[in-house]
Amino acid sequence: MTSLSDPATLTPVEARALFRAGTDRPTEGWARGYAQANLIAVPQDWADDVLLFCARNQKACPVLDVSAPGDPASRLAPGADLRTDLPRYRVWHNGVLTGEITDASGLWRSDMVAFAIGCTYTFEEPLLAAGVPLRNVAQGRGVAMYVTDRPCEPAGRLHGPLVVTMRPIPADRVDDAVRITSAMPSMHGTPVHVGDPAELGIADLARPDFGDAVDLEPGDVPVFWACGVTPQAAVMASRPPFAITHAPGYMFLTDQLETGVTWT
Amino acid sequence: MTSLSDPATLTPVEARALFRAGTDRPTEGWARGYAQANLIAVPQDWADDVLLFCARNQKACPVLDVSAPGDPASRLAPGADLRTDLPRYRVWHNGVLTGEITDASGLWRSDMVAFAIGCTYTFEEPLLAAGVPLRNVAQGRGVAMYVTDRPCEPAGRLHGPLVVTMRPIPADRVDDAVRITSAMPSMHGTPVHVGDPAELGIADLARPDFGDAVDLEPGDVPVFWACGVTPQAAVMASRPPFAITHAPGYMFLTDQLETGVTWT
Incomplete structure (x- = not known):
C-alpha cells in the first residue's frame, strides 16, 4: 500500500486509484474540498422504486447522479468505475448483508443502476474552515450513525426508517453549523434535529448503528443530520433481491468541488 | 367571480377554491408567502422517465411531490385536487398542445402520476421584502420565459431544452438577488446566467416563448433562472402520447410556506 501520510x-x-488497487480505508477527511457520495446500486427493475424513494425523501437521499443501466460510469467523476473505485462495498441479498468486498466487479450485474447520493462528509471542510470543531476528527474517528424511529415516506416496494449522523457541536457554534450546512442542501443541508437523541428514538449515543461512537465534550450539543445510509436501512426493511452499496463511511470520492455539485 | 381586490x-x-370554481387567472403575486409549483402529469408508463429527467435536471425540475398513480391529491396541500385546483391547464397529445382547460377532471386518466415542481414565483416575496425591485410586478405582467439552446440531460425517452425565466434586476442588486435565491434551491435556487441573453441562445428579450415581455429599466441587467416549464419543452420535443400540465404562469398554489418546503 502506498504511504498515506496525508x-x-x-x-x-x-x-x-488507491481504492481501485485495494486500499480499504474510511474516507472521512480524504481529498478535502471535494464532494463525497453514498452509493446504492440495484437491478433495473428496482431502480424506479429507488428513484421515487429518493424523490420523496430528499433530505436523506439527495440524488447527485443516476447511472445508465449497466454503465458503471458517473458524471461526477469522469474515468471512474463505480464497481472498483470505492474502498469498500456491502452486498445485499433479500435485505440481508451477505458480504463486504473491496471490488464489486464480479457481482455487478449487467443491468445495475447506480445512485450517487450526497454525504455530510462533504461539509466537514467548510465547518472546519469556519472554526467549528469536529470532535470525530479530533478523536480520530468516523461519524456516528443511528437508525431513528422516524419512517421515511414509502415509495413503491421501498420503505424504511431515517438514518442520521450525529456530530457534537459546541452550543455557541450550533447556529454557525446550521447556517453553513444550509448552503449545501445536496449534502443533506440543515440538521433534522438538534439536542435530544430521544426525539429521534435514539436510546444511547454511545452505541451507534454504523460508524464510530464519538464523545461529546462539556458544552457540546448533539446535532443530527439526515444520512445517505438511509437507503441501506430501506434495503434491510424492504428486502429487494439484490443490491450493492458503499460500506458506511467508505464513500465514493467525486471530482466535484464541495460547493460545486451543479445541475444542468 | 368573487371580487379579487388583493x-x-x-x-x-x-x-x-376560486380556481376550482372557474377563476382563470395567472398566479403571480397570489397568496404571497406560500410556495407555488409547476405541474406535469403523465400516464404511469411515462412517470419513471419524468422522474429520472427531473433527477438529472434538478436545477430546472426540483421535485416537490410525486403523487401515487391515479391519486389527484398532493401532500403539499391537504384537501386539494390537482385535477381542478389550478387556474388553467394545458393538454398535450403526442407532444402537441391540444387544448387549454380550467378543469382537468374529464381528461385525468386513472393512472396519471402528477409531479409538483418548484416555481420561481415563490422567491418573489423575499426579493421584494429585501427591496429588490421586480419589474414584472411594477409593470403588471407575469414573468418572461424563454426556451434556451441548452439541452437538458436526457432521461429514458425524454429530452429537450432548458427553459428559463428572466427578471430585470438593477445591476447593484444582482448580488442580493443571487444570495436570496441561493437559499431556495427547491425553487430553482441561483440564476443559471446573468447578463447576456445570447449566451442562452435567446435572440430577442422582447419576444418570450411563454408569459409576458418585461421591460428593462436603465441600469437593469437581465437575470435568468431555470424554469419549471422545462418539462413542457421536453413534452414538445419527446412526444409522449399524453400529458397534462399547468399553463405557464397559472401555477399550483400550495399550503407550504415559501421557506418551508421540507422533506422527510
Whole structure:
C-alpha cells in the first residue's frame, strides 16, 4: 500500500486509484474540498422504486447522479468505475448483508443502476474552515450513525426508517453549523434535529448503528443530520433481491468541488 | 367571480377554491408567502422517465411531490385536487398542445402520476421584502420565459431544452438577488446566467416563448433562472402520447410556506 501520510491532500483521482488497487480505508477527511457520495446500486427493475424513494425523501437521499443501466460510469467523476473505485462495498441479498468486498466487479450485474447520493462528509471542510470543531476528527474517528424511529415516506416496494449522523457541536457554534450546512442542501443541508437523541428514538449515543461512537465534550450539543445510509436501512426493511452499496463511511470520492455539485 | 381586490392576501385554500370554481387567472403575486409549483402529469408508463429527467435536471425540475398513480391529491396541500385546483391547464397529445382547460377532471386518466415542481414565483416575496425591485410586478405582467439552446440531460425517452425565466434586476442588486435565491434551491435556487441573453441562445428579450415581455429599466441587467416549464419543452420535443400540465404562469398554489418546503 502506498504511504498515506496525508490523505486529505490527495486528489480524488489519486484516492480512487488507491481504492481501485485495494486500499480499504474510511474516507472521512480524504481529498478535502471535494464532494463525497453514498452509493446504492440495484437491478433495473428496482431502480424506479429507488428513484421515487429518493424523490420523496430528499433530505436523506439527495440524488447527485443516476447511472445508465449497466454503465458503471458517473458524471461526477469522469474515468471512474463505480464497481472498483470505492474502498469498500456491502452486498445485499433479500435485505440481508451477505458480504463486504473491496471490488464489486464480479457481482455487478449487467443491468445495475447506480445512485450517487450526497454525504455530510462533504461539509466537514467548510465547518472546519469556519472554526467549528469536529470532535470525530479530533478523536480520530468516523461519524456516528443511528437508525431513528422516524419512517421515511414509502415509495413503491421501498420503505424504511431515517438514518442520521450525529456530530457534537459546541452550543455557541450550533447556529454557525446550521447556517453553513444550509448552503449545501445536496449534502443533506440543515440538521433534522438538534439536542435530544430521544426525539429521534435514539436510546444511547454511545452505541451507534454504523460508524464510530464519538464523545461529546462539556458544552457540546448533539446535532443530527439526515444520512445517505438511509437507503441501506430501506434495503434491510424492504428486502429487494439484490443490491450493492458503499460500506458506511467508505464513500465514493467525486471530482466535484464541495460547493460545486451543479445541475444542468 | 368573487371580487379579487388583493389576491396577494388570500390563503392558498381560498385561492384554490376560486380556481376550482372557474377563476382563470395567472398566479403571480397570489397568496404571497406560500410556495407555488409547476405541474406535469403523465400516464404511469411515462412517470419513471419524468422522474429520472427531473433527477438529472434538478436545477430546472426540483421535485416537490410525486403523487401515487391515479391519486389527484398532493401532500403539499391537504384537501386539494390537482385535477381542478389550478387556474388553467394545458393538454398535450403526442407532444402537441391540444387544448387549454380550467378543469382537468374529464381528461385525468386513472393512472396519471402528477409531479409538483418548484416555481420561481415563490422567491418573489423575499426579493421584494429585501427591496429588490421586480419589474414584472411594477409593470403588471407575469414573468418572461424563454426556451434556451441548452439541452437538458436526457432521461429514458425524454429530452429537450432548458427553459428559463428572466427578471430585470438593477445591476447593484444582482448580488442580493443571487444570495436570496441561493437559499431556495427547491425553487430553482441561483440564476443559471446573468447578463447576456445570447449566451442562452435567446435572440430577442422582447419576444418570450411563454408569459409576458418585461421591460428593462436603465441600469437593469437581465437575470435568468431555470424554469419549471422545462418539462413542457421536453413534452414538445419527446412526444409522449399524453400529458397534462399547468399553463405557464397559472401555477399550483400550495399550503407550504415559501421557506418551508421540507422533506422527510
